[in-house]
Amino acid sequence: MKTTLTLIKRNIRLFFKDKGMFFTSLITPVILLVLYATFLGNVYEDSFVSSLPKGIEVGRDVIDGLVGGQLVSSILAVSCVTVAFCSNFLMVQDKANGTVKDLRISPVKSHILSVSYYVATLVSTLIICYSALAICFLYLGITGWYLSTADVALLVLDVLLLTLFGTALSSVVSFFLSTQGQISAVGSIVSAGYGFICGAYMPISSFGEGLQAVVSFLPGTYATSLFRTHATRGAFEQMVADGIPRAAAEGMKDMIDCNIYFFDSSVSEWAMYLILGVSVAVLLVAYILMNKFKRGTK
Amino acid sequence: MKNIIEIEMLDKSFGNVHAVDNLSFCVKEGELFAFLGVNGAGKSTTINIMCSQLSKDKGRVVIDGCDLDKEADAIKEKLGVVFQSSVLDAPLSVYENLESRAALYGIVGADFRARLEELCDLLDLKELLKRTVGKLSGGQRRRIDIARALLHKPKILVLDEPTTGLDPQTRKTIWNVISTLRRNENMTVFLTTHYMEEAAEADYVVIIDSGKTAACGTPLELKNKYTGDFITIYGADEDDVKNLGYEYEKIRDAYRISVPSTKVATELITARPEMFVDYEITKGKMDDVFLSVTGKSLVGGSEK
Numbered sequence: 161m162k163t164t165l166t167l168i169k170r171n172i173r174l175f176f177k178d179k180g181m182f183f184t185s186l187i188t189p190v191i192l193l194v195l196y197a198t199f200l201g202n203v204y205e206d207s208f209v210s211s212l213p214k215g216i217e218v219g220r221d222v223i224d225g226l227v228g229g230q231l232v233s234s235i236l237a238v239s240c241v242t243v244a245f246c247s248n249f250l251m252v253q254d255k256a257n258g259t260v261k262d263l264r265i266s267p268v269k270s271h272i273l274s275v276s277y278y279v280a281t282l283v284s285t286l287i288i289c290y291s292a293l294a295i296c297f298l299y300l301g302i303t304g305w306y307l308s309t310a311d312v313a314l315l316v317l318d319v320l321l322l323t324l325f326g327t328a329l330s331s332v333v334s335f336f337l338s339t340q341g342q343i344s345a346v347g348s349i350v351s352a353g354y355g356f357i358c359g360a361y362m363p364i365s366s367f368g369e370g371l372q373a374v375v376s377f378l379p380g381t382y383a384t385s386l387f388r389t390h391a392t393r394g395a396f397e398q399m400v401a402d403g404i405p406r407a408a409a410e411g412m413k414d415m416i417d418c419n420i421y422f423f424d425s426s427v428s429e430w431a432m433y434l435i436l437g438v439s440v441a442v443l444l445v446a447y448i449l450m451n452k453f454k455r456g457t458k
Numbered sequence: 459m460k461n462i463i464e465i466e467m468l469d470k471s472f473g474n475v476h477a478v479d480n481l482s483f484c485v486k487e488g489e490l491f492a493f494l495g496v497n498g499a500g501k502s503t504t505i506n507i508m509c510s511q512l513s514k515d516k517g518r519v520v521i522d523g524c525d526l527d528k529e530a531d532a533i534k535e536k537l538g539v540v541f542q543s544s545v546l547d548a549p550l551s552v553y554e555n556l557e558s559r560a561a562l563y564g565i566v567g568a569d570f571r572a573r574l575e576e577l578c579d580l581l582d583l584k585e586l587l588k589r590t591v592g593k594l595s596g597g598q599r600r601r602i603d604i605a606r607a608l609l610h611k612p613k614i615l616v617l618d619e620p621t622t623g624l625d626p627q628t629r630k631t632i633w634n635v636i637s638t639l640r641r642n643e644n645m646t647v648f649l650t651t652h653y654m655e656e657a658a659e660a661d662y663v664v665i666i667d668s669g670k671t672a673a674c675g676t677p678l679e680l681k682n683k684y685t686g687d688f689i690t691i692y693g694a695d696e697d698d699v700k701n702l703g704y705e706y707e708k709i710r711d712a713y714r715i716s717v718p719s720t721k722v723a724t725e726l727i728t729a730r731p732e733m734f735v736d737y738e739i740t741k742g743k744m745d746d747v748f749l750s751v752t753g754k755s756l757v758g759g760s761e762k
Contacts, residue, residue, distance in 0.1 A: 266534055
């Protein structure tokens with residue numbers, strides 16, 4: 161156990177000593193927030209206002225809270241996975257610069273090395289993503305705070321769960337990488353692509369039917385929906401309290417993926433948690449088995 | 459002395475390249491063993507197989523009584539390896555590096571601190587502990603590499619070109635440390651080097667070429683077998699030297715005559731005592747042995 165803990169400490173130290181890697185990871189959510197607020201805030205706002213039933217007015221604060229919630233949920237949904245990939249690059253770096261050879265000439269078991277990378281990535285990612293969450297809360301506090309205590313707690317849980325998922329996914333992917341070039345390529349693909357396929361950059365409801373069916377098989381879709389539900393629920397409740405018909409509010413929730421459907425069946429929150437939990441377990445088992453049965457030598 | 463490393467009919471190929479070809483040799487406990495060959499001769503492949511970093515195609519490797527096929531982890535406990543280039547974590551301090559590597563062998567807490575104290579005394583590391591490895595000089599980093607290899611008190615220290623690129627003073631320091639370890643702990647040292655003067659100090663030498671054993675023996679045996687002797691004669695007349703009938707070269711104030719053996723040199727001197735008034739006899743060098751055996755020479759880390 162002490163061996164594992166020491167190796168975890170080593171991996172975390174290396175991540176935070178690499179100023180470039182650490183600050184890039186930390187600043188990415190902040191940059192995303194600024195970009196979203198600058199370029200997409202108005203688009204989201206116009207979209208909400210145009211979808212309101214005619215003759216019904218909603219307070220500016222509520223609209224701001226709703227737009228803020230959507231921005232924040234998108235950022236968190238992307239960051240938990242992209243930061244996990246960034247943190248897990250240490251594992252690939254160790255292969256690329258030959259350090260893993262130094263680790264493997266010792267009698268330490270392969271699964272201890274794997275666990276140490278996983279836990280270190282998880283801890284580093286959580287530190288950055290919870291920092292991002294704090295910044296997001298601050299942003300919502302400024303633009304319009306409608307979160308209940310329960311929603312705050314659920315957002316904290318969502319970050320944990322999606323980080324577990326992102327870390328497990330990045331561990332499985334990074335297992336196959338061994339050079340700096342591969343790290344860069346995968347980093348670019350994940351940063352650019354994940355936000356689209358999880359519905360963070362564009363609501364899944366705006367995709368074509370075929371694409372909607374495809375992304376409904378991806379666990380990240382449900383994580384985005386959880387974030388969106390918890391970040392906007394308070395604002396929606398306020399809208400209903402202000403006189404918006406519940407059916408209209410539900411229509412807006414459909415529009416921004418708070419309600420999500422597996423083909424035509426609505427997926428409940430608990431089902432989304434279950435999907436994410438099972439996905440984490442499956443990826444972790446795959447990662448452990450891959451390490452156990454890999455050819456350590458060739 | 460018992461054999462601490464036994465390698466029998468070792469074979470390893472990478473596609474069409476036969477990196478190690480039916481290689482067999484033994485290393486005695488406590489000896490300084492030099493494993494020589496040009497780049498690509500199969501040295502690193504053999505070491506990687508011994509350290510379980512590569513699988514072998516055929517053959518048998520037994521280290522300190524443990525068969526590699528059955529007790530790879532036990533073998534890892536017995537080997538300390540200094541790689542050609544440092545593989546420590548450059549952004550971390552010396553202490554942090556040694557702490558994490560010691561943990562790989564289950565050496566943590568007070569046990570680690572006690573072992574670190576010993577290594578600090580042996581390698582004079584105390585003042586380096588807080589410094590970042592990436593900011594150390596080449597020689598300082600090499601000392602840390604050796605400390606890392608010695609953390610778990612291995613019985614065999616594998617040094618893969620440990621002094622390449624180091625200044626003479628640092629090379630001397632490193633060899634002093636290795637000598638101390640051999641003297642005090644009867645440690646076996648398995649050395650690959652491109653410096654023939656280091657190989658000349660070995661107890662036993664194996665030269666490999668294209669994955670096969672090209673020659674083996676003590677440095678003296680190899681010199682006797684693969685090189686002749688040299689008589690350097692001072693104050694002699696060139697015509698007399700020429701009349702001896704052996705190859706010679708003129709050096710600043712003498713002639714250097716190449717003879718096939720010490721016996722021939724002795725016969726020559728006793729036959730012409732009036733000519734050999736001021737002279738010296740020297741054996742060939744390990745460079746000459748290497749050149750004779752492989753047809754290639756090694757000079758300071760490069761093949762020529």
